Amino acid sequence: RRVADILLAEPAERQAVVVSAMARTTDALLGLVAAAEQSAPDLASRQEALNSRYRTTVGALLRQQNRADEILGTFDADMADLRGLLHSISLVRQAGERSRDVVAGYGELWSSRLLAAYLGERAQADARKPQIRWVDARDLIVIERGEMGPAVRWDESRARARRHFGADIRGISVITGFIASEPDGLFCTLGRNGSDFSASIVGALVDAEKITIWTDVDGVMSADPNRVPEATIISSLSYNEAMELAYFGAKVIHPQTMAPAVQRSIPIWIRNTFNPAATGSLIGPAAGSQQPIKGITSVDDVALVTSREQA
Ligand code: ASP
Numbered sequence: 629r630r631v632a633d634i635l636l637a638e639p640a641e642r643q644a645v646v647v648s649a650m651a652r653t654t655d656a657l658l659g660l661v662a663a664a665e666q667s668a669p670d671l672a673s674r675q676e677a678l679n680s681r682y683r684t685t686v687g688a689l690l691r692q693q694n695r696a697d698e699i700l701g702t703f704d705a706d707m708a709d710l711r712g713l714l715h716s717i718s719l720v721r722q723a724g725e726r727s728r729d730v731v732a733g734y735g736e737l738w739s740s741r742l743l744a745a746y747l748g749e750r751a752q753a754d755a756r757k758p759q760i761r762w763v764d765a766r767d768l769i770v771i772e773r774g775e776m777g778p779a780v781r782w783d784e785s786r787a788r789a790r791r792h793f794g795a796d797i798r799g800i801s802v803i804t805g806f807i808a809s810e811p812d813g814l815f816c817t818l819g820r821n822g823s824d825f826s827a828s829i830v831g832a833l834v835d836a837e838k839i840t841i842w843t844d845v846d847g848v849m850s851a852d853p854n855r856v857p858e859a860t861i862i863s864s865l866s867y868n869e870a871m872e873l874a875y876f877g878a879k880v881i882h883p884q885t886m887a888p889a890v891q892r893s894i895p896i897w898i899r900n901t902f903n904p905a906a907t908g909s910l911i912g913p914a915a916g917s918q919q920p921i922k923g924i925t926s927v928d929d930v931a932l933v934t935s936r937e938q939a
């Protein structure tokens with residue numbers, strides 16, 4: 629509900645929102661894969677827990693029966709597929725990487741479809757009546773897996789983005805985070821916590837004016853508040869400063885996540901879903917202020933070894 633409040637309050641005419649799975653869902657899905665590998669007897673009851681949690685959420689959010697039926701119909705089909713996948717994993721007693729990725733990605737499909745349906749209901753009562761669309765990122769983001777992690781195939785992804793986000797598209801596009809496709813069409817994920825990366829990729833694909841990472845803190849902190857109670861929110865910092873802070877242990881945004889935005893100089897805002905009144909932190913091409921030191925981080929339990937070549 630809060631997410632819908634935030635999105636419907638945004639004045640921009642075109643928004644793309646990338647969502648992650650509901651809390652703990654990806655862990656639960658990967659737990660199912662591990663349980664299937666061991667042919668665990670409680671597989672069915674664990675799957676049932678996911679089932680009832682989703683149904684409860686759908687029931688609590690959607691008022692229109694036809695929307696709820698449609699969402700639950702798709703969900704039931706996914707659940708049947710999931711049961712089949714888990715069954716075959718339990719027979720083989722080992723999950724291949726592909727099966728694991730397919731299972732892990734369900735969480736984003738379910739959360740984004742539900743958000744789109746809920747926004748659809750809310751949009752009817754909204755003065756602007758924004759159009760709501762659902763986009764499966766597997767039709768949008770094409771990646772190649774390399775030793776350094778996933779690398780976006782920009783030309784192919786851009787061509788797809790042009791099809792999905794033509795100039796005539798208005799309103800809110802709800803997009804699955806975390807999942808993508810490979811050039812051969814196989815499904816894959818961007819790695820754990822990959823939804824921020826998805827958001828940055830989508831931002832670059834649509835040449836977004838800005839990318840906002842909605843999280844659970846007011847912004848990038850000048851120090852770890854557990855150790856430095858006086859720590860404050862850094863109102864603006866450069867990409868380099870943010871990368872440096874992240875590299876040295878601050879829980880900012882992951883440097884890899886920022887890369888697509890940095891390449892196109894798109895400003896990244898870090899804002900708090902639970903406190904949308906807070907301005908947040910702006911990470912952009914410019915430092916924003918002349919303050920020479922923006923933040924202090926520390927890395928624990930690390931030994932630093934410097935090796936010098938003998939002249
Ligand atoms: N749901 C995925 C995960 O738990 C992606 C994300 O949260 O960003 O890793």
Ligand code: MG
Pocket residue numbers: 648649821
């Ligand atoms: Mg997450």
